Amino acid sequence: MSKDGRRGVRLSLVTRWSALVGTLLALGMLVALGLDHLFPGHPVLVFVACLAAIVPIAIITIRSQIQPILSLFRALEGTVASYRDGDFSFSLHWPQNDELADLIAAHNALGQVLREQRLGLVQRELLLDTMVQNTPVAMLLVTDFASAGTQAGTIVYANLAARQLLSEGRKLEGHGLDAILDGAAPALKEALARGGDGLFTAGESEEEEVYHLARSSFTLNGRRHELLLLRHLTTELRRQEVQTWKKVIRVISHELNNSLAPLASLAHSGAELVRRGQTERLPQILQTIGERTRHLESFILGYARFAKLPAPRLAAVPWQVFVDRLADQVAFRLLGELPQEPVWIDAAQMEQALLNLLKNAHESDSRPDAVALQVRRMQEAVRIDVLDRGSGMSETVLTNALVPFYSTKRSGTGLGLALAREIAEAHGGRIMLSNRDGGGLAVTLILPAPPAAPGM
The missing domain is CATH 3.30.565.10 (Histidine kinase-like ATPase, C-terminal domain)
Structure with a gap:
């Protein structure tokens, strides 16, 4: 029985063709005996008549057996060509239970595996493309990127953020990077010309925007490519700036309260002692006020020194x-x-x-x-x-x-x-x-x- 139990008795190609050849030989022998009985003493006539009767039957029978096999081979050639072109949707059928059936089963199993892998690859590509297109980081893939200091090159990929940033949503693929940068902020051109990663600022005063440029290069199919990533940091930096200012205000407020409250208390005590004429403790009170004032001055100078650190004079x-x-x-x-x-x-x-x-x-x-x-x-x-x-x-x-x-x-x-x-x-x-x-x-x-x- 076959592996799937549905094709009946298994007949190999050798068995089928042996049976066919044996049948044709037996038929030839029967025809020869019949003709020899009808035309005794004429062996040449019997041989010619036998060939005339058996050869057409053999040709027709063999062609009827070979034709499906040839059709199967042409179908295999077509599916292999489809696989080479990336189309894995074809499968084949062979009604016999022989070695060719095993070949077709293996072929169909391969097609099923390729279809599943292709489906998984398509789903991953779709997921990756969705993530890339919806990321807030502007991504540009440029081929034939020139050396540092120039921006020559052709854009082969740009996500939505890059299109919004550089081309008001229009398609960028196929355009030269230098042509696109002609309408971009000069700060971006300068950042690209400098080479390497770094921050740059575009715009002025209230419209100032901060970006981070990251870049990496690689070779693909013998051509040099450059991946440019532009991340908008203005909102994030402003949020961090607000948090920093809040912390600074809390620290300064805490230090001022710690110094001003004792100073106010000491000043009140000193005034009360003067009113009563008890001035012997005034030097101590004034000394404490002086110490707290110097501490507060040192505290404020520390912040000022950090905020206004000048460029070093080497x-x-x-x-x-x-x-x-x-x-x-x-x-x-x-x-x-x-x-x-x-x-x-x-x-x-x-x-x-x-x-x-x-x-x-x-x-x-x-x-x-x-x-x-x-x-x-x-x-x-x-x-x-x-x-x-x-x-x-x-x-x-x-x-x-x-x-x-x-x-x-x-x-x-x-x-x-x-x-x-x-x-x-x-x-x-x-x-x-x-x-x-x-x-x-x-x-x-x-x-x-x-x-x-x-x-x-």
């Missing part, structure tokens, strides 16, 4: 002179030898940054003698480490410590580390925080190496 400063000036203001141990080459920094700004870091180290429950400063010259940079043996930082605090106004101290402003980061980045460097083995924190400033001396 100059060559000997390390020994710079470190000695720091040591006059805060205690620390110096680890290792100082580099011989001077450092190119804004001495006042870098001094303020390191003073903040060293004071933080002393406030970290570290032993005073465990607060250390180490300066090392690296291959293309200068590394400054401020080390302590305090309680260190949790992962959450490490993540947020450099964010302005973030502080874990009850009376902290959250500006010390943020100001140090601003100063380091203004010098072309960066700042990193990490917990030390054995306890404590390491704050690392990486600054660019000083320029080579003339003639070197």
